[in-house]
Amino acid sequence: MRHALHAEWTKLRTLPSNLWLALAIAVFTVAATAASTAAVSTAQCPTPLTCFEDTAKLSLKGVWLGQAIVVVLAVLVMSNEYGTGMIRTTLAAIPRRHTVLLTKAAVIVATVFAAGTLGVLGSLAIGGVIMPINGFNPANGYQPLSLLDGPTFRAAAGSVLYLTLIALLALGISAAVRDTAFSITAVLTLLYVVPVVSTFVKDPEWLDRLRRFSPMTAGLAIQATRDLDRLPIGPWPGLGVLAGYAAAAMLLGGVLFVMRRA
């Protein structure tokens, strides 16, 4: 297991594109946060004091874009081996397939955790600079964000967890689908298209269900720090829903990966 882990880590590390992708996770997250925080200001509220903006959530907004790169990285770790035929070499070296999948999962989780932490901290930092300029300052009743604050810490740490769960979801799906194009499309459709389409669902009961059970909207509930009672699903149960998706995908991918010939 230790050798297998070392082997997977070496594979990931020695492909330059992986380094760029990991970096892109952080950069995209921070950039999208910067854009989002710049677009929102107290000027859009009736009065600055009645904005009720969730500033922690706002400054973690970039995660929804960073996750796209997480998906690409996690899918490629698996599907690239099928595309190049390297999977046969890998399985010749490590014949126990569940070990291969688990070590891949471990390596990708570690990478995304590191890149995600970087992105989340960067987001909080850039949000902390931009938001006060846009009116979210102590004069209007918004205290600067601090990781020592319980809910803010939960939102930040939860965002990193969110990204790692997305990575596992993508890895599981690519182990099941094997093809890069179809895997990425499937995961991004699940993440992005479901929330966009649910904008058009008018039945409040169905809308509520969709918000509770679509992986992105449920998982991102972890970022909420105020008006928790008005969320369709609580922060931790929401992340739990995503974890369920990730576990199901890993299970499906794992079973197919072990059973199918390479």
Place this chain on the structure above:
Amino acid sequence: MVMTTPYRSSVQNPRDGFVQLMLAEWTKLRSVPRWSLTMLGGILVTILSGMLLAGGAGSASSGGDGATRGISPQYRDAGNYVHRVLTGDGSIVARVASQKNNDPWAKGGLMLRADAKPGAPYAALMITPGHGVRLQANFVTDIPGSSSQAPRWLKLTRTGISVTGFESADGATWTKIGTVELEGLGDQAEVGVFVASPDALQLQRQFGGEDIVENTNLGEATFDNVKVEPAKPQQLPPWRGDIKPVAPDATSFHLVGAGDIAFYHYATDSTKTMLTGAMFGMMAIVALAVLYVTSEYQQGLIWTTFTASPRRGRVLAARAVVLGGVTFVLGLVAAFGTFLLASPMVRKGNAAPATLSDPQVLRAVVGTAALLAVVAVFSLAIASILRRSAAAITVVLLLLLAPLVAGSALPLAVAKWLERLTPSAGFAIQQTLERYDTAIAPLPGLAVLCAYTAVALGFAIWRIGRQDA
């Protein structure tokens, strides 16, 4: 050196024109079973999700269906109207003695319409608490008068199909506000006084949804000196009240009314809603279009392609035409299939159901096929530039979806600009109604996507001939 007579190919009249290229590309596209299945899957998913979405598309809001029976949900035609028939030309004059200020757009004034049924051609001259005197017609025309408040004298004069509005402080000196023409106005018209008031509306937008709550908001106004003056002498029939009976020959009225006579910006676009399922089908088509290109690079098949057809720009153009054409045809199947199967599932409301005879609806349905075709060509161009599946798919999906996902969480003004300037503007072609959140009109929206596609394809064609394959 061995000398022999040079060999001549036995093949007669080979041709490598554009038609041959298209035939070759079509053969490639149709001969991979997995791709055909993806296409079929895209159509099925589009139709199925359209049917599911249609189930929840009927009512406008959680506050009930405020739509006016039998007319497009784009318009509201309600309120309290007291009227009588006027034959031929003539005028109606009244003084709005007082008006309750319950909404800036509460309306009290005179109205002339072809008949009393909802949706009939009308001209209305009114006083509003927030926007002064207005002459409005047929939901879209809106001519401002003075900013006066009640009490104020108003006069509507009909000449043929022209209706002119006047206002006056004293009922003696009149100021003309404007003239509107009402197509379809017969010899007999209904004239009278009305009160209307838009519902109080609460709107909540958030990640993945919007909530609209409407509450009835009663408007109130008092009219006196109400007089109908026919151009040719006639016996005027008695006043008729739509809500409560009124005295047959009254000259003053106190009216209370709810509901608006106006363009409605919060209607549910049921056609767009059911066609939104095409977004799932679109994902399948993006994956297919990207694979169509990148698989050749991955397998080295591109060398065979370029040795068979060395004029590479034409290869790419042929590919775009074939893929775009195939997608358009399949898109038509998906879009019409969705409309025909999903329309019956739309919850029946007051508003008239969407039909294909409505040019807006037809444009949305055919436009959905066009949207899919353009997105396919856009994906193909991006894939030709990037050559890698992962990169191409991520770029295309983010360009198409990110503005929509981000938009629903950003302030409306920012979201609208995102939807105007990015390729996701193309989704506008699915609109049949104009709403508060409409960023761009249907055809200009599709044009934005087409422009992105043209630039990407142009660049891809320009570069493909200059690069080593």
Place this chain on the structure above:
Amino acid sequence: MEATIEVRGLRKSYGPTVAVDGLSFSVQPGQVTGFVGPNGAGKSTTMRVLLGLDTPDEGEALVGGRRYRELRAPLCQVGAMLDAAAFHPGRRARDHLLWMAHSNGLPAKRVDEVLDLVGLTSVARRQVGGFSLGMRQRLGIAGALLGDPPMLIFDEPVNGLDPEGIMWIRNLLRWLAGQGRAVLVSSHLMSELEDSADHLVVIGRGKLIADTSVRELLDRAANGRVAVRTAQRHEAMTVLSIAGATVAATGPDSVTVSGLPVERIVTLLTEGGVSFSGISEHRPSLEEAYMELTQHAVEFHATAGQVRSWS
């Protein structure tokens, strides 16, 4: 149009790597020209430039006197097989050939003809993904023959084939050349071209090492050497060395002699009382001749700087 493939002063580099450096040669119709060099010598690059896939930095590569990208309906003029794996695995063999045929307006019956020619008719409707390497090679060759072209370019066609497949390709190449076509076949193993090539273009590190007919190359490599079989190897070597010959032991009971004609060797050995069981002129294999050539090339490359003056 003359069915001649011609490369003139070709130079192509990818980034800092020079793949082909001032290469010139021509391929005549009616014979099989072997294009030989170790892996990475620049064979594939030359072929890619010939087929218009890559643009040369300097010089030109012409097929039938024109640049490939200027050809109309190129499949009827040049047939090529570059990479045996270049198929979509989900496509059926016949469909692969069909789209190629369509692209040059060739009739669909050509597809069936070439399938028959390479012996794939029975699997024509199977997906290429399930094909063995040998079947893929045959399909690639079928694609090259689709337009019945007077010029053919094959990159490593026998790579990874079984002996039966190698025999098949050899015979096919000879047959194609016999019809008057110009055939260029690359290989990194000279032995693969034994019995099929008439002419050889040998390159190393992107430069021409030899452009010669197979007969000339073998004659030059034999270079008057004589093989002697003898139980008294030591004595034979002594006698012949004294007479001024260069003698090399090639086995426990055999030596190779150069510098003396056969008759003189027989006389010397008889006079010296050395018994021998056989004496014959040495016939080197193509491989040996090639090794000798490339040895020079390697030695040469060791002393860089004179690169331009050689070849």
